[in-house]
Amino acid sequence: MDQELAFAAHEKPFRYDEDGLHVTRGSAWSGPGCHLGCGVLMYVDDDGKLVKVEGDPENPYNQGRLCARCLATPNAVNSPLRIRKPMIRDGKRGEDKWKEISWDEAFDLVEEKFNYYKENYGAESVTFWEGTGRDISAWISRLAWSFGSPNMGPSLNGLACYGPRVYGCFVLSGSFWVGDYSQQFVDRYDNPEWKCPEVIMVWGNNPIVANSDGALGHWVVDCMQRGSKLIVVDPKITWLASRADVVIQLRPGTDAALAMAMANVMIEEGLYDREFVDYWVYGFEEYAQAVSEFTPEKAAEICWVEPEVIRQAARMYAAADGGLIQWGVALDQKEEAIPTCQAVAALMMLTGNVDNPGGMIKPPELLMYLNGWGMELLSQEQWAKRLGVEKYSFYASGGVTVASAEVMVEAMETGEPYPLKAAWIQTTNLLTCMGVDPDRTKRAFENLEFIVMVDPFKNPTMIALADLVLPACMYPERNGIRCGDGCQRAETINRAIDPGDTKSDMEINLELGRRFNPEAWPWETVEEMFSSILEETGMTFEEAQQNAPGYLPYEYYKYKKGMLRPDGQLGFNTPTGRLELYSNIMANMGLDPLPTFVEPTPGPVTTPELYEEFPLVLTTGARRWNTFHAENRENPRLRRIHPEPTVQVHPDTAAELGLCEGEWVWLEGPKGMSGEVGRCKRVVEITPAIRPDVVSTDHAWWHPEGDPEKLYDMPELNVNKLMAWGAGPSGIGANYKSLLCRIRKMTEE
Ligand SMILES: Nc1nc2c(c(=O)[nH]1)N[C@H]1C(S)=C(S)[C@@H](COP(=O)(O)OP(=O)(O)OC[C@H]3O[C@@H](n4cnc5c(=O)[nH]c(N)nc54)[C@H](O)[C@@H]3O)O[C@H]1N2
Numbered sequence: 224m225d226q227e228l229a230f231a232a233h234e235k236p237f238r239y240d241e242d243g244l245h246v247t248r249g250s251a252w253s254g255p256g257c258h259l260g261c262g263v264l265m266y267v268d269d270d271g272k273l274v275k276v277e278g279d280p281e282n283p284y285n286q287g288r289l290c291a292r293c294l295a296t297p298n299a300v301n302s303p304l305r306i307r308k309p310m311i312r313d314g315k316r317g318e319d320k321w322k323e324i325s326w327d328e329a330f331d332l333v334e335e336k337f338n339y340y341k342e343n344y345g346a347e348s349v350t351f352w353e354g355t356g357r358d359i360s361a362w363i364s365r366l367a368w369s370f371g372s373p374n375m376g377p378s379l380n381g382l383a384c385y386g387p388r389v390y391g392c393f394v395l396s397g398s399f400w401v402g403d404y405s406q407q408f409v410d411r412y413d414n415p416e417w418k419c420p421e422v423i424m425v426w427g428n429n430p431i432v433a434n435s436d437g438a439l440g441h442w443v444v445d446c447m448q449r450g451s452k453l454i455v456v457d458p459k460i461t462w463l464a465s466r467a468d469v470v471i472q473l474r475p476g477t478d479a480a481l482a483m484a485m486a487n488v489m490i491e492e493g494l495y496d497r498e499f500v501d502y503w504v505y506g507f508e509e510y511a512q513a514v515s516e517f518t519p520e521k522a523a524e525i526c527w528v529e530p531e532v533i534r535q536a537a538r539m540y541a542a543a544d545g546g547l548i549q550w551g552v553a554l555d556q557k558e559e560a561i562p563t564c565q566a567v568a569a570l571m572m573l574t575g576n577v578d579n580p581g582g583m584i585k586p587p588e589l590l591m592y593l594n595g596w597g598m599e600l601l602s603q604e605q606w607a608k609r610l611g612v613e614k615y616s617f618y619a620s621g622g623v624t625v626a627s628a629e630v631m632v633e634a635m636e637t638g639e640p641y642p643l644k645a646a647w648i649q650t651t652n653l654l655t656c657m658g659v660d661p662d663r664t665k666r667a668f669e670n671l672e673f674i675v676m677v678d679p680f681k682n683p684t685m686i687a688l689a690d691l692v693l694p695a696c697m698y699p700e701r702n703g704i705r706c707g708d709g710c711q712r713a714e715t716i717n718r719a720i721d722p723g724d725t726k727s728d729m730e731i732n733l734e735l736g737r738r739f740n741p742e743a744w745p746w747e748t749v750e751e752m753f754s755s756i757l758e759e760t761g762m763t764f765e766e767a768q769q770n771a772p773g774y775l776p777y778e779y780y781k782y783k784k785g786m787l788r789p790d791g792q793l794g795f796n797t798p799t800g801r802l803e804l805y806s807n808i809m810a811n812m813g814l815d816p817l818p819t820f821v822e823p824t825p826g827p828v829t830t831p832e833l834y835e836e837f838p839l840v841l842t843t844g845a846r847r848w849n850t851f852h853a854e855n856r857e858n859p860r861l862r863r864i865h866p867e868p869t870v871q872v873h874p875d876t877a878a879e880l881g882l883c884e885g886e887w888v889w890l891e892g893p894k895g896m897s898g899e900v901g902r903c904k905r906v907v908e909i910t911p912a913i914r915p916d917v918v919s920t921d922h923a924w925w926h927p928e929g930d931p932e933k934l935y936d937m938p939e940l941n942v943n944k945l946m947a948w949g950a951g952p953s954g955i956g957a958n959y960k961s962l963l964c965r966i967r968k969m970t971e972e
């Protein structure tokens with residue numbers, strides 16, 4: 224056994240009876256969607272019906288807490304919108320006409336069609352699409368690559384979620400870093416090696432609502448109760464910002480300028496950690512030169528904030544023994560995402576907040592699926608066909624292993640560099656939510672001959688595009704494991720109720736994988752497959768079910784112990800062995816090795832004439848308590864918390880425009896520099912929490928109660944219609960969060 228796990232103490236086995244109900248302990252991941260997988264107790268009655276879900280107090284991760292979406296799991300599982308059997312289209316795309324078929328027929332059809340395209344057009348003509356943070360990342364990559372296609376990836380422009388932060392960090396430091404809230408220890412806050420962060424800087428993230436990328440929002444509050452001070456960087460006064468010590472309410476899209484100005488203060492005032500920088504950081508001189516022009520005064524003008532608040536934040540963060548940056552997707556969702564993430568990551572490096580207690584850590588993982596599972600299954604020749612490598616340096620370098628959504632869609636349109644014939648869509652509602660310019664995406668996908676969708680629910684993308692639908696089951700209906708995504712622990716997802724005729728994503732992919740490439744899928748059952756992944760812990764899946772969560776051993780300061788580099792040398796896994804403020808990898812890729820700030824386009828500065836016509840800066844998609852992207856709209860318990868898509872407007876702006884709370888309006892904006900204008904419907908929500916010159920709106924809206932053949936109203940509710948096609952220059956980052964718009968009253972039509 225290589226990795227001995229530490230377990231949380233459980234009083235009871237993972238299945239027991241209580242007050243006439245049958246209880247199963249497990250992890251809530253997924254569907255419905257979420258990034259985390261909190262510990263849950265699922266209560267089932269004698270009829271086999273899931274009646275309630277509660278937080279597991281014995282699970283160190285969430286310690287009994289549970290948010291609204293998990294509490295409403297029984298409604299989701301029992302929803303009338305669930306698909307219960309495989310269905311094949313019995314009409315034209317766009318119609319809601321289907322015929323139920325058996326699983327055997329469905330698998331035979333996928334096998335026959337995909338193999339036909341492989342033989343006639345090459346395996347790369349079949350594309351594989353995934354969504355965010357659900358349970359399937361590892362398995363979808365294995366399915367695509369074992370089939371022989373390198374064309375697998377998220378249907379997200381510019382990989383503008385997590386990707387920029389991860390790749391930005393990897394090129395600078397050889398690793399990705401997450402905030403240290405003690406989540407790596409079974410005894411959590413009581414662990415003697417852990418130190419409570421003195422300062423938590425929440426940047427473009429709303430952890431209380433989003434619980435994103437492995438971090439539970441409650442942990443921020445737990446740390447505040449133990450003394451952490453808070454800095455919040457957000458155009459909106461969020462729940463946390465209203466309790467913060469310093470708030471920087473900046474203009475969306477200007478984060479890089481702010482980060483460089485903070486570095487400027489730290490360097491000018493000698494507040495950075497000189498000793499750490501001398502030993503462990505490369506490129507300080509060049510970097511200091513690059514930030515020298517970003518005085519707080521200059522950045523304040525760019526970011527629309529006061530210079531003093533920048534100084535305050537820089538001093539507070541630099542002085543902290545344990546400075547944690549809780550960064551979020553707002554940093555990824557701009558075309559210049561990589562330089563932005565570089566600029567923020569540089570603050571960690573300047574202050575030595577890397578690999579340290581209460582700072583940023585690198586948790587070990589049992590199944591590292593970020594780059595996919597099974598890269599060795601494809602030959603060099605097959606990898607070379609991956610769409611994206613010709614166009615983008617990050618893809619060519621091998622740092623990014625998925626295919627580019629933009630390039631795949633362009634290939635569907637043009638047939639170049641080779642024809643695409645089919646799509647496997649699993650865990651993404653891509654027209655409603657994930658990509659920009661959904662009309663263009665829809666037209667491109669319509670060129671494909673065969674589209675399969677795997678999802679628990681009906682949705683607009685399915686009605687518009689799918690030819691075959693496979694019903695996925697949800698977490699209380701299946702077995703599974705969770706042991707990647709920086710989550711540190713080995714969790715099991717445990718079946719509590721009968722899945723009926725639905726199957727788990729893992730069962731579906733294992734069955735198809737075995738048909739396409741039996742050597743790559745040597746397991747009879749999914750449980751056998753999970754046991755083989757858990758092998759290094761010396762535990763079978765069945766043993767893990769009883770004992771999970773299990774915690775891997777953890778050490779701080781790995782760079783001082785030769786634990787970060789494959790050659791066992793001290794330092795970091797970069798070309799220089801140091802953290803690189805000046806990135807040699809970026810320079811080799813022909814990209815700027817130093818962070819830069821680039822004004823968003825269109826924007827108030829780059830396109831003043833468009834700003835006159837569209838005088839509000841627009842940010843989109845801030846997460847809501849009750850929804851996970853396009854999910855949960857059909858769940859009555861959740862829908863009533865926020866029943867329609869709103870646009871948040873400051874009271875002064877609302878007064879100026881004559882808008883009333885609750886009024887339906889058109890939100891209109893330029894689609895990049897194309898000359899076209901996109902629009903969607905919104906309800907006015909007046910709030911002093913937003914800046915008067917900025918508005919913020921929800922994304923991913925549709926009406927499950929609406930007409931399926933009008934795609935459930937999605938086309939008139941989708942804010943991504945206001946966005947330009949494309950990605951940042953490196954292929955990473957896209958503009959979801961810094962746009963221009965105007966609000967027009969419906970009566971003005
Ligand atoms: N305007 C705007 N657009 C955005 C964003 C924004 O901030 N603003 N954010 C972007 C980001 S960061 C992301 S990650 C994307 C997310 O985009 P997506 O990941 O496409 O999110 P959803 O639209 O919710 O689609 C998820 C689908 O997966 C299904 N599902 C849930 N769980 C499971 C499961 O276990 N198995 C299977 N097979 N299916 C499951 C759901 O029912 C749903 O239909 O959206 C992006 N879109």
Ligand SMILES: Nc1nc2c(c(=O)[nH]1)N[C@H]1C(S)=C(S)[C@@H](COP(=O)(O)OP(=O)(O)OC[C@H]3O[C@@H](n4cnc5c(=O)[nH]c(N)nc54)[C@H](O)[C@@H]3O)O[C@H]1N2
Pocket residue numbers: 258355356384385426427428429430432433434435436456457458459461474475476477478550551552553554842843844845846847848849850851852919960961
């Ligand atoms: N309930 C719920 N939870 C979710 C999701 C969901 O849909 N619903 N989606 C999941 C996914 S895929 C992701 S990626 C994460 C994302 O989770 P977060 O990273 O928290 O993302 P957001 O809520 O989109 O934005 C965070 C904050 O950034 C602010 N912001 C907007 N524009 C800017 C900007 O330009 N700069 C700065 N500094 N701040 C800005 C917003 O006002 C918001 O308060 O959440 C995950 N968790």
Ligand code: SF4
Pocket residue numbers: 251257258259260261285288289290291292293434
């Ligand atoms: S963060 Fe909320 S929705 Fe996600 S698993 Fe935990 S309780 Fe469930």
Ligand SMILES: [Mo]
Pocket residue numbers: 355384385552
């Ligand atoms: Mo995301």
